[in-house]
Amino acid sequence: MPNDAPSADPEHVLRVHDGARWHRLPAPHGANLRRVLLRHELSPYTRWTRRLNCGGRGLCATCGVRFDGDAPPPRHWHDRLAARFGYPRLSCQIAVDRPLAVRLLPDKIIWGRRA
Ligand code: FES
Numbered sequence: 001m002p003n004d005a006p007s008a009d010p011e012h013v014l015r016v017h018d019g020a021r022w023h024r025l026p027a028p029h030g031a032n033l034r035r036v037l038l039r040h041e042l043s044p045y046t047r048w049t050r051r052l053n054c055g056g057r058g059l060c061a062t063c064g065v066r067f068d069g070d071a072p073p074p075r076h077w078h079d080r081l082a083a084r085f086g087y088p089r090l091s092c093q094i095a096v097d098r099p100l101a102v103r104l105l106p107d108k109i110i111w112g113r114r115a
Pocket residue numbers: 053054055056057058059060061062063090091092093
């Protein structure tokens with residue numbers, strides 16, 4: 001059952017699938033998901049968009065990830081549209097407020113092309 005209420009735990013465990021295997025990462029409550037991923041060298045970007053992105057401003061849609069199960073509610077207009085229409089969620093616009101299972105998308109379509 002989905003739970004939209006954020007947890008008060010000071011730290012959460014993220015399970016992240018990189019396309020080959022699962023990783024377990026600690027994340028402080030409220031941490032930005034994109035930053036946590038990059039800090040642990042699990043990039044939400046493709047090899048092309050790693051350098052060509054908006055830097056976490058919610059503009060380029062290249063940092064998309066998917067969730068298995070429960071996910072934080074969207075708070076940014078672009079991420080809200082992604083959630084509404086079933087597109088990958090913008091990791092740069094997500095604050096970690098609960099344990100999450102995150103799937104990176106190494107073969108995603110970026111700007112109309114497989115990147
Ligand atoms: S880094 Fe550009 S939308 Fe997330």
